[in-house]
Amino acid sequence: MNTTLSLLTKNVRGVLAASAAFSVMAAAPVYAQEAEESAKAEDFEQIAVVGSRAAPRSVADSAVPIDIISDEEFKQQGATDMVSMMQTVVPSFNVNDQPINDASTLVRPANLRGMASDHTLVLVNGKRRHRSAVITFLGGGLSDGAQGPDISVIPAAALKQVEVLRDGAAAQYGSDAIAGVINFVLNDASEGGTFEARYGSYYEGDGDMIQLSGNVGLPLSDKGFINLSAEYRTADDTSRSVQRDDAAALVAAGNTFVADPAQIWGSPEIKHDIKLFANAGLELSATSEAYIFGNFAEREVEGGFYFRNPHTRSQVYADPDGNLLVADLTDDMSGNCPNDIAPGANVLTNQRYIDEVANNPDCFAFNEMLPGGFTPRFGGTVTDMSLVFGTKGELANDITYDVSLNLGQNEVDFAISNTINPSLGPETPTSFSPGRYTQSEQTLDIDFTKPFDVGLYEPLFVATGFQYRNESYESVAGDTASYEIGPLATQGFGIGSNGFPGLAADSQGRVSRNNIALYIDAEAYITENFMLAGALRYEDFSDFGDTTKGKIAFRWQALENIAFRGAFSTGFKAPTLGQSNVRNVTTAFGTGGELIDRATLPPTDPVSQLKGGEQLTPEESESITFGVVADFENGLFITADYYNIELTDRISTASGIALTEEDIATLLAQGINDASSFSEISFFTNDFDTTTEGLDVVANYSMEMMGGETKFSLAYNWTSTEVDRASENISPERIRMLEDNLPAVRYSATANHTNGDWRFLARLNYYGSIFEDHLDSALPIDKVGSEITVDLEVAYNFTEEFTVTVGAKNAFDEYPDENTQYAGIAGSLYPTTSPIGINGGFYYLRGVYTF
Template sequence: MNTTLSLLTKNVRGVLAASAAFSVMATAPVYAQEAEESAKAEDYEQIAVVGSRAAPRSVADSAVPIDIISDEEFKQQGATDMVSMMQTVVPSFNVNDQPINDASTLVRPANLRGMASDHTLVLVNGKRRHRSAVITFLGGGLSDGAQGPDISVIPAAALKQVEVLRDGAAAQYGSDAIAGVINFVLNDASEGGSFEARYGSYYEGDGDMIQLSGNVGLPLSENGFINLSAEYRTADDTSRSIQRDDAAALIAAGNTFVADPAQIWGSPEIKHDIKLFANAGVELSDTSEAYIFGNFAEREVEGGFYYRNPHNRGGVNDGGTNEDGEQLLLVGDLTGDMSGNCPTDIVVGDNVLENPTYINQVANNPDCFAFNEMLPGGFTPRFGGTVTDMSLVFGTKGELENDITYDVSLNLGQNEVDFAISNTINPSLGPETPFEFSPGRYTQSEQTLDIDFTKPFDVGLYEPLFVATGFQYRNESYESFAGDTASYEIGPLATQGFGIGSNGFPGLAANSQGRVSRNNIALYIDAEAYITENFMLAGALRYEDFSDFGDTTKGKIAFRWQALENIAFRGAFSTGFKAPTLGQSNVRNVTTAFGTDGQLIDRATLPPTDPVSQLKGGEQLTPEESESITFGVVADFENGLFITADYYNIELTDRISTASGIALTEEDIATLLAQGINDASSFSEISFFTNDFDTTTEGVDVVANYAMEMMGGETKFSLAYNWTSTEVDRASENISDFRIRMLEDNLPAVRYSATANHTNGDWRFLARLNYYGSIFEDHLDSALPIDKVGSEFTVDLEVAYNFTEELTVTVGAKNAFDEYPDENTQYAGIAGSLYPTTSPIGINGGFYYLRGVYTF
């Protein structure tokens, strides 16, 4: 019997359980202590570790653009999941809703600086975060096929600050850092804490959300700390649908079994979302310390799927057409020897349920069967699953003789997704089919050893030359587990044209499960120094060798020049890479999508080295390669106005993505069947991962902050502005023209937010204006172009009052004026989507919330 309770799982749960037990014993004396007001801690929030391996730099002193987001900024907004929170405060960070988008429903892909979600390296306390097991097979064009980390498992309550490096950094940190790096810095307080309760709902009266979170800092002996965080959240689903044209026609024809709406477009239901984080450290001596941190998270999500029409769903109800082009009903013979003489010429008409031949020869005939008997109104599957994430990092760092500092750590991470689909069938099993399936699970595991050293050298420059060097070993594996037997079983009706496997997301067959792994080693050297008082120069070189595709060497050079007292210029040039993930190279999966004729199809994703993929152009994946330029200006004026403006240009070649759907011929299907892929007759198209196109992305980020006294209090103003443009320079025939348009124009070219946060005594008032430029959408990824989804403004409002020094209550609204994207007037009737599904402002409208925070 397979079990997910691996050694890592046991270790993580053990550490968190021991930490929780320790907190119970130590809480009483800590609660009695008053929280210390520390200017030093406040100053630290302006210092970033990411971007430089020398002494930490402030935002203004960095040679590359960095955003530092304090924990308070996360609390002052209506969003509750980490991905949406990041979009509010980082100018070039974009994410949209995923109403019906397969695995993307479980882990929403996010985009930094116009890149895919796996082009951003994620760190926690400076250590590489493992990637998710979820591959976004349908990622809205830009992130199709991406497999990045799942940052939504990180609770805001656990954070001290977040550092966002908006610059290519693969030469410093390794694969994936093409768009930049996000470093989540955990809270390291040894005393005090907070508890937060939050409730919210959409103006439409759905999507009710409840969230409880807490954090506590405790001393660990006299020279250490342990900081514990927890979060629990649930959220109801939403619906922004209209009735589909085909479903409305069925109802008009007298089919009273069709739901209204037949298909739901909206946010999925979050049945539970549990996040636990522990961070601890202790001084071993005056010059050394030990640290350990880890997490456990579990999230169960369920969302809508596409409606199956009871007249023409392929492999379920579709019996082909007659000579007159009329739709026929698929009827199965249950006798076992085809002696039932079941009719194959039943014309469905407007309502097959009223057809006398169907009533007399199928519905009232035990030898013959059609799914209209069980599901007379068709059916709409519910798709989702459970994501389980865990990590454990421990190590030691300190200072040796001769000013050499060291950091040695071991990093264990694992992410697992266990898919689930309900309200669906395995058509080949006929009337014996179950209606709920577990179609399989996937596990991504990573183990990393880091050994890092730094040392300053006095070489006669204005400041010492900081040199950092290190070694990294990483082993990773991707394992797929078969679904329950019924989810892939070949039933007795398979030879009669009925589909095989759980309809909508067929289970992974036992002969397709397996484990693949690889390892890589890396060596790097960084150097940084102020050549003169006003000119800093930095460089990095990194060599990596992967066991599955070979080695690569990347470099970076950066500068900062303080040209005037208040104005500095900065810039960088770097080369980068992203290694193909094990999942991209080896996964097998079947997804349901709309074809170009507006009908649902089953699209199989096969490894690029599979013979059928190779027949259609598939090849062994190679790394993506990038060249990145950043140039900017920093202005820090005496009146308190602080502005940074940075231009970036990223040329990315051999980008990895899924090919557009490629139709299968009868010969292709025969080849698949010969390989033992027995459900191949259910496939209409195939896809595979491929290095298939090159792009150039350029943009500008502007960040400004200003504070002033007004109306008896203090007001802080901030602006985050981004312009991004992407051009596809080369693409093979595997990438459709509509897919190219999605890559270039599905993210808003211009996005900005302007915030005013006013504090007056015990009151705080916040107003934020958000702008999203227009986009292009290929609706349903089905060659249905919406050339211009119009630009939109939204406004966020928040009012907070401190009832006591410990208790603060906040009332707020996200998208306070209930703005919606332009209605989908062209194609709404095809699948019932009232709005463009990839709209950057989402499709749910306004959201109000009430939050209470108790600090101790």
Template sequence: MNTSLSLLTKHVRGVLAASAAFSVMAIAPVHAQEAADAAEANAEDYEQIAIVGSRAAPRSVAESAVPIDIISDEEFKNQGATDVVSMMQTVVPSFNVNDQPINDASTLVRPANLRGMASDHTLVLVNGKRRHRSAVITFLGGGLSDGAQGPDISVIPAAALKQIEVLRDGAAAQYGSDAIAGVINFVLNDASEGGSFEARYGSYYEGDGDMIQLSGNIGMPLSDKGFINLSAEYRTADDTSRSVQRDDAAALVAAGNTFVADPAQIWGSPEIKHDYKLFANLGLELSDTAEAYMFGNFAEREVEGGFYYRNPHTRGGVYAADDGSLLVGDLTDDLSGNCPTDIIPGDNVLTNERYINEVANNPDCFAFNEILPGGFTPRFGGTVTDMSLVFGTRGELANDITYDVSLNLGENEVDFVISNTINPSLGPDTPFEFSPGRYTQSEQTLDVDFTKPFEIGLYEPLFVASGFQYRHESYESFAGDTASYEIGPLASQGFGIGSNGFPGLAANSQGLVSRHNIAFYVDAEAYITETFMLAGAIRYEDYSDFGDTTKGKVAFRWQALENIAFRGAFSTGFKAPTLGQSNVRNVTTAFGTDGKLIDRATLPPTDPVSQLKGGEQLTPEESESITFGVVADFDNGLFVTADYYNIELTDRISTASGIALTDEDIAILLDQGISDASSFSEISFFTNDFDTTTEGLDVVANYSMDMFEGETKFSLAYNWTSTEVDRASDNISAERIRMLEDNLPAVRYSATANHTNGDWRFLARLNYFGSIYEDHLDSALPIDKVGSEITIDLEMAYNFTEELTVTVGAKNAFDEYPDENTQYAGIAGSLYPTTSPIGINGGFYYLRGVYTF
């Protein structure tokens, strides 16, 4: 924490000084203010102004050459979801997110998917500036996002937002790496007066998962020429359980083991112990022709969830030896205890006479059944800390040249914690709680952008934008506490090393890696005729670690009829491998295909053992993307857009399926100084290992009408997506390929009716999720069809005064659940398929009060 804070503090003075120097050059108004004024002048959603998608004069959603969704702050208020990630799913057609029960670091930062791509294929901006990545790598991301390292957008409070702009088109040529699926731009509230305070309580129908959230926003003037807008949010949430007793745990209980918990393993949402978010947005007019701006955030979230149950008869390295016999340690210094190595546990080892006489009552011998007789289930979580600061100036120079110069500092840190577990090699002296290490992602970016219109005889001036970007990023790993990776005295006797479930990062494996890149771009756009607009962009980027790349884009918009326009784009894109993907070392516990737990080590792809198994230096992912659509704006108020997309993505980066280690491999790891290698069963590494083609259709429709003496707004967000794996190496299993192709719903849509009548408001939303395939527990346990589902959201609000509104509602009001996991529920105790798109928790009701001033 102190390290993180000091890093930002170190650069603040430089940012302030540089921005002040740039502001001296300013002499004209800025496009962003013009965009805001235009948006206020026309409140209809499809006429709102978007910053993303065009670097020329900002255009409305209807006039854009590429599909853009704008989510207003009002839409945030009309939902039962409490975080921005879940809110977006109901209004953006191809945006998907689901819960992550027992999914390692994914529990801390949920991966979200746009247009069927992984979570780090979407570029995230705040006020048009690149957002830094999370330090969390989703080692178990539910198939599609396995190995992804994207930004953590859940740290942005809804109270801080003016609107969200979602560009559903490849935009790497305009904005740089990661914009393969599209761009999400979070536009911060810039009000200089007024504010609001919101209190919200909610709970699941099952009576668990109680949630309390408090948030507020206030706008204040900064002299008479600027604003300060501050937002804060605080949230806590209890965990949930949708579990059944595991078959092996039930057998232990039936055999007389009274120490086994019921359920032994919990599947559900993690506990959010605290989650607070602070955001500030400032702007100041420096003259009639320029302004300075600054915005930034600080957020901290502590989350704890469950892990897999450790069976007291079968968990290798803790309770069981390789041959299945009871693992017994000799506590004498000279191994003179003559401890037994051939005890077969039977139905209940606690009643086994040999165990009682030769182990439990023998001070020279030790088995973990003595202190953890019913087995144990680790609790895993951590604290995510996120902060950023952006400072710059923008305005207009002579000859209609506009500029925007900014410095951007961002950092995300995750500090892992695991409890209710042991370091087996320490025997009876083991602690039961560990800090296995932390990871920090830091980024610093300088952006210099210019635009200028040129009169060249076209219907409109040719807008040309150009710019330069320099970005430095680093990824640092810090060792865990000594006990989390220590090699204890029982290691030589077959006991596992490190905190079981998530071994700590050893001191000799910690370190800092960094890189930098530079980019230049040119972006041009103009209406060739009154009805035909043409745009193009080209971008060159050079990375210090893998080389350079050049990408391009062309787009058009044709107003074919008064009410109908066609639009389309072709673009090439890329995503650079992240520093985390190239360098991280991590150990996770996964379910093996034989039903037993295995420790899988993720190593750098250039590690000697990884290279023995096919690992190579990572290269960028490359994409070609086509979008074609129609925009219909009818006189009766119906507004419809339909956009087809096709994305060919080659050399995709993901984690290889687990590869078994031989004794020779383990010996090489030990020679490298990886002292806990004897505990590993498998390895994995990041690899450019497969190609895909993803195509889909997004349909968005809006219509308003007067009815029942009030006004009703209807909206539809529809998506069809299909992905095919065109090429895959032997490192990708058949089940993994099927997850990539079929784990997202092929069809998903939300249809909403929002009726306002005086002081009353009523909302109803129908959500449809198509069927999916799940490889249960990622261990070759196929659920070929998790059936399609329909859920209904209901909400009713009443304005008691002009300032106070109270809302009651229910998300998944009719308490729908996915199909029960009848095939494999007994294996690990999961009552429902864990990757179900509707989640596994059922209905959620809530009460919300908002006071506006």
């Protein structure tokens, strides 16, 4: 019976925190095992392997599936933003392009194991990462209303590795860990560094990207380190559009002011993207150390929006009867302006318009100011910052501790240009700042671990701890012109910056809450080949009450090379402050082909309650995972894990609900003075249940061939989601999007060959077919066909320090099936939620200097 532990074993057990679920409980580092200690390593689980490409990506000895992704794997691909990089290397991680999707353009929602983007908990160095201030009001169905962390602010240059737990872990880490946990482990080198320059462009000749990044490690006295990383990136926008039918008709009728294309579908312009990270540690004594890490990031993005037709856009160009909307600019309404001019094929050549409006100083129509219609440019600036500091070490009796304070903030300052506030008439500005949202979080963690000899094969490892978290969500009004009720409002003209009306001063505010958590984890090897682990966590939130969740996991080494593992857990996701309190107005595409203004109101707002809204409650989950691990002597390593997640009371935004005149009157009575511009409302609601099941397969194999070494890897995922219950607030099209908008099958197979100074990489990616509700407007594309893309990369080491890489992502320039059904409605040449994107092939050149 093993009753004593080596120092290394104690450290690793402390890191494991008695949980088989993950490697970073208590946020202590996991150190690589020395070769001479490999025999001892068989007695305990070594979850994270630091800096080793030879280690398997899925760790063999864990009770649940974990991927270990090295920094090199991130560098060896064409993607440059973190969410796209994660999709390449994690089998069940999916992300779509968001060409025109409101705030999703700023922070793209990503999905692990078929769950929404805020169902995955994100950690950095084992500490909870704060949420983004961006709520994805339009998230492609699955992530509608999600408010997850923004992982795109993390530069690849700052990373040592990424650890992905693909299993429910709310009992270990609290709210959000329903689909799993992603832990970004920062580089802790105290010397050396890298500098990288990268250029890329799409085959179409647009989307030019330039990225500069660097990392340097420095000693902090002789007992510590400070590691600094920076990244700067810009990228031009892309266009994969065709001319809209209505815009083409205007041009055919002689309107020469209409742009071609009138509406642009493509990646947004990244004006600048700055990311800074610092990580430092200092040994205080033989048994304790202090640590501190943090970041600052700022990203300015601008993308396309929907075209405003100069004949039909209501409350700008057209009245409710479809006639030209004409304003009387006199103070006493003495202009006798016409209200019965039918636009015809081209209103600019309509003689009544010419005589009675264009040449009449008392009358005004926006056709005079914007004769070809207009297409707003929407975006904003996302600012992110964090600071974590603490101390950890070992006390008497093998007790380890970790005490830390975590401060995080994310802010989005929206911007919209090339648009108007119609109610201000000819005096309107054309650029607006519609408002700012800020998510702030402060967390105190106190963690302890200790082994106990209870007569089992190995000691029982117990971890316990306390967490206090305070969070706030603040909304700040936009500039006055973005929400101002101008003099033309009484004549039927819309209020606020068209496309994204500003948040009014009387709607701004700050809400906050706090919660406390207590947890206990335990892990023990009952016999040499059988391990059990359990966890229990209690949390109490100030705004909705408490909850208790648990987990049990096992691992059985059935044969020398084959082991079975599994877990059952309960989980939860607390409604975010943003979901419970935000007010927002956005433009959506209506089922009749018209643009509508949809207001998102708090679920407790009287109008929301009239339509079925009520106080949000937590989402609850039950998760089962069962898998097999095969680690053969010839180097072949395979894991296969089945998962089943039942999620009840899921939070999402209700499908748009039409407002009656009575509803609008109620809103006006509440002081929401721009309510006359609303066509629909939405609100967050616990409105449906789902069952998601799937299979992840990860395989790795290395062999010598052609005078060098080749590493083969496979990452396969099958996922199926069924909506078990849904209220009338969720449309049938939304249900299909929830079930079928992600590919049921996705896999990637990679071969990476190294031969002397040369390296060759080829990756085949398969994406199964999907369903798309085009424009979220009951325009079904029943089958967006399956696709195969290929990534290629060649690298050469000119010296030991300098490497040049040439590569192509989607090298054979594959596109999704063309949008033959609805392309003319809004000008989108391809289905906008295609899993391979809509931009085609991307080539890049990268130079890396290592010192």
